[in-house]
Amino acid sequence: MNLADFLFYVFAVITLVSAFFVVTFKNIIYSAFSLLLTFLGVAGIYVLLGADFIAIVQVIVYVGGILILILFGVMLTNKIQNVPIKTEASFIIPASITIGAFGGILVSTFINTRWKSMPAELANSTLTDVGHLLMNEYILIFELLGILLLVALVGAASIARKQ
Amino acid sequence: MTSIGLQHYLVVSSILFSLGLFGIVTRKNAVMVLMGIELILNSANINFVAFARYGNFGFDGQLIALFVVILAAAEAAVALAIVLNIYKNFSTVNVDEIDKLKE
Structure with missing residues (x-):
C-alpha cells in the first residue's frame, strides 16, 4: 500500500x-x-x-x-x-x-457498477486551467455568481436586521 | 487490497450523503438541519471532483464543484438570517414547533 x-x-x-x-x-x-x-x-x-x-x-x-x-x-x-x-x-x-x-x-x-475509469495524468497545478475556463467558457456563470452573492448579502442583512 | 479507484471515493461520498440525510430527518434544531445540508453538498462535491479525475472530462467537474461551494455560502447566509428572524419571533428554532407563517 x-x-x-x-x-x-x-x-x-x-x-x-x-x-x-x-x-x-x-x-x-x-x-x-x-x-x-x-x-x-x-x-x-x-x-x-x-x-x-x-x-x-x-x-x-x-x-x-x-x-x-x-x-x-x-x-x-x-x-x-x-x-x-x-x-x-x-x-x-x-x-x-x-x-x-x-x-x-x-x-x-x-x-x-462497472465504472469506466481512465484517470488523466495529474497536472502539477490546476490553477492555470481552472482560471482559463473560468474566464472563457464559464464567464457568464462567473458573473452571475457574483451578482448572486451580492443579492444574498443584501438579502441576508435586510432579513436579519432589527425593524 | 486493491489500489484506490473511483469506487472508493463514491462509497465515501454515499456514506456522507446518508449521514447528512439522517441529520436532516432526525434533528429538531434548524441549525442542525443546515449542517446536514452542508454534509450533503460536500458529498455531491466529492462525486463531481472524483468523476472529473477518473472520467477524463477535463476540469469541468472541478468548476461545478467550485460553483456548488459558492452557492452553499450564499445559502448558509440567507438561511441563518431566516433562522435568526424565526428565533426573534418564536423564541425557539425547533422546526417542529414553528407552524405559523405570520403571527
Whole structure:
C-alpha cells in the first residue's frame, strides 16, 4: 500500500467518523466543531483527487466562512445561560432503518457498477486551467455568481436586521 | 487490497450523503438541519471532483464543484438570517414547533 492510498484511508476515516459525530452529538456546539473536522477531511480528499484549488477554496470558504456563520447562528439562537445547549432528536429508529437501507443500496450500486475509469495524468497545478475556463467558457456563470452573492448579502442583512 | 479507484471515493461520498440525510430527518434544531445540508453538498462535491479525475472530462467537474461551494455560502447566509428572524419571533428554532407563517 503506497502513501496516497494510506492517506486516502486516513482522510476517509476522519471525514466519516466526524460526520457521524455531527449528526449524533447531543450538544450542538460539539456538532459544529466536528463539522470542522469533516470539512478538513473533505479538503484532504480533494487534494488526493488532484484538485488543489478546490481544496483551498473548501478550507477558506467552508471552514473560514460557513462554519463561523453556523457558530454565530448557534450562539445567537440558544439561551446559553440558563438552558444547556441540547438539541432533541426524533424518529431515530425508523430513520436509522430507512436511511441504513437507502445507504446500503447506494453503496452496493456504486460497488457493483462497472465504472469506466481512465484517470488523466495529474497536472502539477490546476490553477492555470481552472482560471482559463473560468474566464472563457464559464464567464457568464462567473458573473452571475457574483451578482448572486451580492443579492444574498443584501438579502441576508435586510432579513436579519432589527425593524 | 486493491489500489484506490473511483469506487472508493463514491462509497465515501454515499456514506456522507446518508449521514447528512439522517441529520436532516432526525434533528429538531434548524441549525442542525443546515449542517446536514452542508454534509450533503460536500458529498455531491466529492462525486463531481472524483468523476472529473477518473472520467477524463477535463476540469469541468472541478468548476461545478467550485460553483456548488459558492452557492452553499450564499445559502448558509440567507438561511441563518431566516433562522435568526424565526428565533426573534418564536423564541425557539425547533422546526417542529414553528407552524405559523405570520403571527
